Amino acid sequence: MTPTPKLETRALGRVVDGERILEDVSVSIPESTVLVVVGPSGAGKSSFLRLLNRLDEPTEGTVVLDGEDYRDLPPRELRRRVGLVPQDPALVPGTVFENAARGSILRDEPVDETSLEELLGRLGLTGYEDRDVEDLSGGEQQRVAIARTLLNDPDVLLLDEPTSHLDSAAEERVEALLVELIRGFDLTVVTVTHDEDQARRIGDRVMILRDGRVDCIGPVEEVLA
Numbered sequence: 001m002t003p004t005p006k007l008e009t010r011a012l013g014r015v016v017d018g019e020r021i022l023e024d025v026s027v028s029i030p031e032s033t034v035l036v037v038v039g040p041s042g043a044g045k046s047s048f049l050r051l052l053n054r055l056d057e058p059t060e061g062t063v064v065l066d067g068e069d070y071r072d073l074p075p076r077e078l079r080r081r082v083g084l085v086p087q088d089p090a091l092v093p094g095t096v097f098e099n100a101a102r103g104s105i106l107r108d109e110p111v112d113e114t115s116l117e118e119l120l121g122r123l124g125l126t127g128y129e130d131r132d133v134e135d136l137s138g139g140e141q142q143r144v145a146i147a148r149t150l151l152n153d154p155d156v157l158l159l160d161e162p163t164s165h166l167d168s169a170a171e172e173r174v175e176a177l178l179v180e181l182i183r184g185f186d187l188t189v190v191t192v193t194h195d196e197d198q199a200r201r202i203g204d205r206v207m208i209l210r211d212g213r214v215d216c217i218g219p220v221e222e223v224l225a
Contacts, residue, residue, distance in 0.1 A: 004067045006031040006188040007082070007156050012051060013060030021047045022212045025061070029156075029205075034182060034189040036203035036220065038196060044212040045192040046087075049158050052190060053082035065155065076107070083154035087161045089145035096120070096136070097129040100147040112151075119147050122184070123177055139170030143177065150181065157182075159191035163198070178202065196224055 005028040012025040022044045029035050037045050050056040052063055054075055063070045070078055080103065091099045100120065101111040120128060123143040133141060142162060149157065162178065163171040179202055182189055193199055199206055199220060206223045208215040216223050 003030065005029055005064070006033070006066065007052065007190070008064040009052070009061065010064065011061035012048070012058050012063065014047060014051060014056060015059045020212055022051070022058075023060075025209075025212075025214055027207055027214070027217060029188060029190065031188050032186050034187075034191065034202055034204045036199040036206045037190065037192045037209060038194070038199055038206060039209035039215070041194075043209040045209055046160055047212075048209065049084065049160050049190065049192055052156070052158055053079050053084055055079075055084065080152045081155045082158060083149035083152055083156070084158040085142075085145050085149050085160065085162055087164055089141040091133045091141055091144060094133065095129065096125065096131050096133060096144050099133055099144050100151055102148055103152045116147070116151055119150055122181065123147055124173070137170065139166050139174055142166065142170075142174055146174075146178070146181070150185070155188065157187050157189045159189065161192050161194060164194065175202065200224055 007029040009025050009027050013023045014021045025048060027035070037048060039045055047056065051058050054070065065073070065081065092102065097116070098105070100116055104111045120126060123146060125140065125143055125147070133144060136144065163174050166174060175198060181187070191202065203220045205218065206220045207217040208223065
């Protein structure tokens with residue numbers, strides 16, 4: 001018996017002002033799998049990612065999370081379970097603690113400070129809780145954004161070019177930390193990257209998008225051979 005995919009898209013499409021952004025994207029993502037989405041600029045990679053937790057609405061098709069149509073889930077619950085780390089960390093003025101705990105604070109829930117400290121430690125941010133985020137480097141800010149998403153304990157982690165704005169040293173560090181976290185937390189991940197070498201390093205499967213359509217999908221070692 002084939003296990004239920006953790007996340008699945010069914011003929012997913014989006015049209016904006018008469019322009020087709022995505023068309024007929026169907027992909028099944030098993031649990032604990034890293035799917036890397038690559039393709040040229042304007043192929044629809046980031047748009048695809050935003051559809052996965054309804055930051056944008058599909059005009060065709062749907063997304064299924066653990067066998068359930070995601071339109072049947074309250075948006076807040078969906079975005080906790082399918083967490084997005086954007087290209088821009090989008091931090092708010094304040095401390096590392098306030099930003100990392102933002103999900104719990106917005107939901108008016110108690111912050112699990114032990115889990116937060118442990119997560120910051122795994123991200124190389126031990127003792128950073130009271131630091132102002134404006135005083136952090138780009139790589140440090142990106143790691144705070146990752147902590148903010150992971151503290152919500154998502155079922156699926158979405159990463160939109162998480163190292164694209166970093167210098168080479170910070171990129172290498174953040175990528176290494178992501179690999180460690182993905183394996184350590186046994187995460188199901190969909191990540192967008194422009195870097196095929198990075199896709200080879202972190203991905204299990206890869207999907208190539210061109211002009212909003214799936215050009216190819218399969219194991220990384222076959223598709224990017």
